[in-house]
Amino acid sequence: MLQSIQWKYVAFIISTCALASTVSAFSLQSGHAVNGLRSQQIEGINKFTSELETILSSEKPEDQFISFTLKGVKAPRKTKKANAEKHALIELQKEKLRGKLREVHGRIISLKPKKGEKAPSESLYIQTTVKYHGATDVAQNKRMSEFRLAPFFSLGSTGLSTSEWGDVDSVDCLPILSAELKTIGGVWKLDLTQISSKKGSCKFIKHKENKIMEETKPMSHDQPKNVLLSPSAPFFQKLGITDATGKPKIARASKLRQCQKFVEIVSRLVDESKILSESEQLRVVDMGCGRGYLTFALHSHLFDKYNNVDVQSRGIDVRPKLMNEVNAISEELGSAFVGLQFLTGTIESAEINDDIDILIALHACDTATDDSLWYGMKKNANVIVSAPCCHKEVRMYLDAHVTKANNHPYADVLRHNIYKERVAETVTDSIRALLLEIADYDVQVFEFIGGEHTSKNVMITAVKRRKPRTTAQKEQLKIRLKHLAEMHGIERQKLADLMDEPIHPKKSGNKKLKRGMPPLE
DSSP: OHHHHHHHHHHHHHHHTGGGTTOOOOOTTTTOOOSSOOHHHHHHHHHHHHHHHHHHHOOOGGGOEEEEEEEOOOOOOOOTTOOHHHHHHHHHHHHHHTTSEEEEEEEEEEOOOOTTSOOOSOOEEEEEEEEETTSOOEEEEEETTTOOSGGGGOOSOOSOOOBTTBSOOTTSOOSOOEEEEEETTEEEEEEEEEEETTTTEEEEEEEOOSSOOOOOOOEESSOOOOOSSOTTOHHHHHTTSBOTTSOBOTTOHHHHHHHHHHHHHHHHHHHHHTGGGTOSEEEEEEETOTTOHHHHHHHHHHHHHOTTSEEEEEEEESOHHHHHHHHHHHHHTOGGGTTEEEEEOOTTTOOOOSOOSEEEEEEEETTHHHHHHHHHHHTTOSEEEEEEEOOHHHHHHHHHHHHHTTTSTTHHHHTSHHHHHHHHHHHHHHHHHHHHHHTTEEEEEEEOSOTTTOSOOEEEEEEEOSSOOOHHHHHHHHHHHHHHHHHTTOOOOHHHHHTTOOOOHHHHTOOOOSSOOOOOO
16 A cells, blocks of 8 residues: 555656656756756746846836735645545655745835834835745845845755755755736736647736726835724723824733724624624623723724614623713713713623623623623523633532542642642633533633733633524533533532522432543542
């Protein structure tokens, strides 16, 4: 079998690199002899590279440079239908391509001098991003006057930066098989894989687009991120996150990123839930909203995105002075924030009479998260977003259970406090996820934002299902829930109590699963 794979692999390399199977050297600049390369290919490459140099120095509007892309050999992909022999062949092919050029992308950027340095005579650079097979991308900046494209088409040592795998084998195939050069007036294309014997040259055409591309300006090296909320939004300034220029204030950059990421997540969930297919109103409740950073951010985005929808947002917190302050800020921001109000109260006393569409509960301490999730379920929330905090309830059961089961292998994990804390977090949120699934939600648990911004960065999102789960599906979820609780000695959990969902196996006559980890006994 191995010998068969090897012969097929040889056939692949020959077919992929037939254009230059006997190339030993290739240099457009020095005029060295080229063995195995057809004259049409050389003609096309020379024409393409010289055209780029002409465009970079041209002052004609239609010749304004946008970008170029060079493409090498594509790596083969596995398919579900492929058998083990084909998979092994694909792996051999990928290994042979490791470190070879996959794609090169170039664009113009403008570099500013570092503080204290004299401004250079030339500030425009060509930035190239070189992508390799199975290796790390490499980015380089060169002054426009010094940039040369020809070396990327060369085999062997060219002076270009190689991947961490070192110099590639120069006898396998051409590094670049096709190229594209975009200008405002059109696109130049080079294809070294299609040779026309009649015309005696490779396929190289100037393509005029139906619409002239918009004029482009040199990009800054540091590109602004595509975000849903502008950092210069007035509410960010009122809340003290950014200054008048839209830049985050000292120690507020992480809060700005948190707001942006949060809005991105909830916006996607709203689209997935199809709430607005049945209603022209969005009702949002943020439990334990604090100063309302995320409440303001979400309301602003929903108001701008769905301008024909009545967005009503309520932030609820127990601190009356704080609620008065943020209400005053909301009133100052004008008509866009008329639907945003902050109320003083608890989760239990919140005066929200109607059902809601979106329930938010971020960093509600310990069982307050369970109270918030239950509130969302009772109010038929289509979307629930929670970032739990302080998992003390389950920790109490773990402490007692480890003491009883000190001979169990798992006890060597739980005897360390830091692992016990992490297990408490993981198990508690897993129980909550199962309970939400039993309540007919589709659930995801993931990292909300990087740990460098906040240590409490796990988020649970739940979207109400259009079609409820079957009784059999729910029974299976309940069995899994009870086994998880039994394994960790958990007798009660707040959300399970609120849902009247027993989790203690001895009290509920729990059925046995076919497979699973043994309980800590």
